[in-house]
Amino acid sequence: MSRPVSLLILFVITCALPSRAQNLLLVKDWFFAKGDAIRSKSLQWMPAQVPGTVHTDLFRNKKIADPYYGNVEKSLQWIENETWSYRNYFSLPSSLISSDSLFIEFEGLDTYASVYLNGLLLLRADNMFKNWEAEIRRKLVKGKNELVVVFSPSAVEAKRLKKQAEQLTGAVYPESERVFVRKAQYQFGWDWGPRYVSCGIWKNVSIHSKKSATTSLLPRRNVLLKTGEDAWGSSFYFTENGKPVYVRGANWIPADHFAPRARRLKLYDSLLLAAKEAGINMLRVWGGGIYEDDAFYDLCDKYEIMVWQDFMFAGALYPGDAAFLENVEAEVRYQVNRLKHHPSIVIWCGNNEIEEAWFNWGWQKQYNYSGADSMRLWSDYKKIFHEMIPGILAELDPQRPYWPSSPSLGWGREEAYRKGDVHYWGVWWGKEPIEQYREKTGRFVSEYGMQGMPSLKSIRQFADASQLDTSSRVMKAHQKHPFGWENIGLYIRERYREPRNFSDLVYTSQLMQAEAIKTAIESHRRRKPFNMGTLFWQWNDCWPVTSWSAVDYFGRKKALFYEVKRSFADVSIIPHADSSYYYISIVSEKDSVLHGRLFTDFIAFNRKERNVLRSGEDISVGSSAAFTARSIRDMKREFPFDGCMRVRFVVNDSTLAENFLFLAPPKKLNLAKPKITVQISGTNIILESDVFAYGVEVDVPDDVKLDDNYFHLLPGEKKTVKFYSKRPSAELLKLLKTKSLADTY
Numbered sequence: 001m002s003r004p005v006s007l008l009i010l011f012v013i014t015c016a017l018p019s020r021a022q023n024l025l026l027v028k029d030w031f032f033a034k035g036d037a038i039r040s041k042s043l044q045w046m047p048a049q050v051p052g053t054v055h056t057d058l059f060r061n062k063k064i065a066d067p068y069y070g071n072v073e074k075s076l077q078w079i080e081n082e083t084w085s086y087r088n089y090f091s092l093p094s095s096l097i098s099s100d101s102l103f104i105e106f107e108g109l110d111t112y113a114s115v116y117l118n119g120l121l122l123l124r125a126d127n128m129f130k131n132w133e134a135e136i137r138r139k140l141v142k143g144k145n146e147l148v149v150v151f152s153p154s155a156v157e158a159k160r161l162k163k164q165a166e167q168l169t170g171a172v173y174p175e176s177e178r179v180f181v182r183k184a185q186y187q188f189g190w191d192w193g194p195r196y197v198s199c200g201i202w203k204n205v206s207i208h209s210k211k212s213a214t215t216s217l218l219p220r221r222n223v224l225l226k227t228g229e230d231a232w233g234s235s236f237y238f239t240e241n242g243k244p245v246y247v248r249g250a251n252w253i254p255a256d257h258f259a260p261r262a263r264r265l266k267l268y269d270s271l272l273l274a275a276k277e278a279g280i281n282m283l284r285v286w287g288g289g290i291y292e293d294d295a296f297y298d299l300c301d302k303y304e305i306m307v308w309q310d311f312m313f314a315g316a317l318y319p320g321d322a323a324f325l326e327n328v329e330a331e332v333r334y335q336v337n338r339l340k341h342h343p344s345i346v347i348w349c350g351n352n353e354i355e356e357a358w359f360n361w362g363w364q365k366q367y368n369y370s371g372a373d374s375m376r377l378w379s380d381y382k383k384i385f386h387e388m389i390p391g392i393l394a395e396l397d398p399q400r401p402y403w404p405s406s407p408s409l410g411w412g413r414e415e416a417y418r419k420g421d422v423h424y425w426g427v428w429w430g431k432e433p434i435e436q437y438r439e440k441t442g443r444f445v446s447e448y449g450m451q452g453m454p455s456l457k458s459i460r461q462f463a464d465a466s467q468l469d470t471s472s473r474v475m476k477a478h479q480k481h482p483f484g485w486e487n488i489g490l491y492i493r494e495r496y497r498e499p500r501n502f503s504d505l506v507y508t509s510q511l512m513q514a515e516a517i518k519t520a521i522e523s524h525r526r527r528k529p530f531n532m533g534t535l536f537w538q539w540n541d542c543w544p545v546t547s548w549s550a551v552d553y554f555g556r557k558k559a560l561f562y563e564v565k566r567s568f569a570d571v572s573i574i575p576h577a578d579s580s581y582y583y584i585s586i587v588s589e590k591d592s593v594l595h596g597r598l599f600t601d602f603i604a605f606n607r608k609e610r611n612v613l614r615s616g617e618d619i620s621v622g623s624s625a626a627f628t629a630r631s632i633r634d635m636k637r638e639f640p641f642d643g644c645m646r647v648r649f650v651v652n653d654s655t656l657a658e659n660f661l662f663l664a665p666p667k668k669l670n671l672a673k674p675k676i677t678v679q680i681s682g683t684n685i686i687l688e689s690d691v692f693a694y695g696v697e698v699d700v701p702d703d704v705k706l707d708d709n710y711f712h713l714l715p716g717e718k719k720t721v722k723f724y725s726k727r728p729s730a731e732l733l734k735l736l737k738t739k740s741l742a743d744t745y
């Protein structure tokens with residue numbers, strides 16, 4: 001970003017802050033108790049955190065076990081059925097005493113809450129996703145004021161509403177009661193998260209002398225969405241300042257199941273820094289989570305990461321009665337006004353997977369909908385996503401693009417790969433082989449994913465030694481996909497040899513996950529401009545779990561993280577093969593055409609030298625992928641050994657991109673056991689191996705940060721990994737361990 005633009009942004013951000021004359025932040029000295037404080041005077045009060053949640057408050061007061069440890073989820077379900085009260089005593093500062101009007105603002109209440117000031121009802125809240133404000137001047141007393149917030153159980157109310165709606169309409173609503181309450185949907189359990197339906201004052205509370213208002217006049221990024229008929233079908237791509245942008249990114253879920261804790265633990269800082277490091281230029285805030293914390297958008301603005309913002313609706317049908325619509329309208333207005341000044345946001349999207357579900361998930365048959373039911377449910381859908389939301393956006397944020405539902409078409413349909421965005425889940429959900437990523441590319445792939453286990457260190461943080469087995473109670477509790485373990489086993493068996501033990505399984509599952517997503521990303525990138533974007537599922541976790549994430553809940557990076565970092569580089573060289581030919585594509589996101597040389601080496605697995613296949617040939621790379629094709633038979637004639645090919649794109653003597661081609665899955669490679677030696681010099685770890693070493697993991701203590709990991713080592717070539725650590729080199733050298741795929745045989 002050039003200097004004048006950053007200064008301008010700084011200036012405008014300052015102008016866009018809510019204009020409040022005086023402000024009293026009420027986030028200290030809160031207490032909470034089980035029960036309704038208005039009805040009962042004998043509650044047992046305990047210290048609480050605001051912003052916070054009842055689960056984290058109970059845990060801090062040692063009333064419950066750590067909700068993330070072991071297998072406690074079931075035993076904590078009682079919490080969602082209770083009423084909880086929060087209480088605070090405050091006095092007005094002299095600066096506010098003389099104000100004619102005073103407002104209290106809750107930036108977020110989760111969810112059904114009644115707020116009382118000095119025993120008088122101030123407001124009743126029923127939506128987690130909007131602020132709640134009330135005038136309080138006349139209700140204040142001299143000296144100490146008592147503020148009480150009573151939360152009634154959301155799940156109980158939602159179940160009542162579901163029953164009522166189903167009786168009234170005679171049709172069953174797919175999914176749990178979650179759709180009837182405007183509350184983060186993942187709290188009711190997801191295929192990567194537990195069911196903890198929480199409550200609490202989850203954002204700041206303050207008293208101020210003016211009603212809150214945001215004046216937003218920020219420069220936006222000039223990003224447009226281009227959709228429309230083209231030679232292949234219908235396009236879906238973004239342009240910035242008129243130039244097409246190839247999107248490299250991931251899907252984002254809440255960074256902590258107990259959302260306000262994400263900020264306390266500084267998870268936004270670490271996760272978004274990691275995203276920047278990996279070369280991510282877009283994150284999709286997925287619709288089953290939350291409209292994110294300000295910290296998230298501020299960091300995306302800073303790192304120039306584009307944000308695809310879903311509205312918070314996911315994979316279900318939502319009610320269409322007047323009260324619900326009114327509630328949603330207030331939420332959408334609030335969030336659009338709250339977020340629209342962030343230049344990072346480049347697209348609003350109505351929901352996650354509702355259109356895909358409606359047309360492909362078989363609800364009509366499963367719930368036996370009559371023609372009239374279907375018409376009504378679909379018309380309720382259209383009221384929110386085709387009328388209300390775009391209507392509000394046209395008024396409040398007319399320039400940003402709106403896309404009603406992601407994806408536009410289900411992955412089972414052929415035209416999904418020619419039109420709009422697609423979530424390709426044939427690999428994983430459909431159990432199709434990883435190679436299918438090469439066929440099912442699509443114009444913009446906004447979801448696809450493969451699970452990998454979190455590192456052993458992370459597993460040890462939620463499971464004791466007796467549980468280190470995929471069939472143990474704890475490992476099962478921390479795998480939320482119905483056939484998650486089965487699929488991990490399936491994909492490992494398809495491509496890798498059986499791991500010897502649990503720790504090898506962890507390692508192999510990560511290599512497999514990384515290999516899968518690399519295959520997908522490369523297949524997408526080399527088909528540019530047919531394909532113009534790739535968002536894998538998923539960047540992060542909300543608790544410690546086996547999932548599709550690249551970075552686990554504790555911030556440890558899986559092999560996938562490093563593979564993504566390599567695959568998302570601005571310049572990428574991508575070899576792939578069919579049965580007769582191999583192809584080498586080079587893609588570049590650089591502005592100018594690159595003139596360089598392509599080098600190809602052959603590396604036999606059991607030898608100490610490599611053989612030069614081609615000594616370098618000139619190649620120029622512009623904005624579309626450049627590629628060459630060659631015969632595999634010729635290559636095999638020249639090199640009749642077990643081995644792989646390394647390709648490099650070299651410009652002015654520096655290697656801009658490097659990659660490997662294997663003609664068989666890893667389990668068929670006759671890898672020799674390598675001897676890896678390690679040296680440390682300054683801030684570099686230098687590794688060397690006597691023979692080709694596949695997928696070398698460098699294991700270091702948590703405080704040591706590495707810029708690369710899970711890479712291949714070539715005989716006779718030194719590999720330098722930059723590291724950051726305060727430890728003396730000799731100590732680090734002692735603690736550092738390496739492992740490669742052949743070590744697991």
Ligand code: BMA
Nearest residue numbers: 190191192352353423447537
């Ligand atoms: C996607 C998402 C999530 C889910 C993921 C993995 O389609 O939208 O609903 O967690 O699949 O199954």
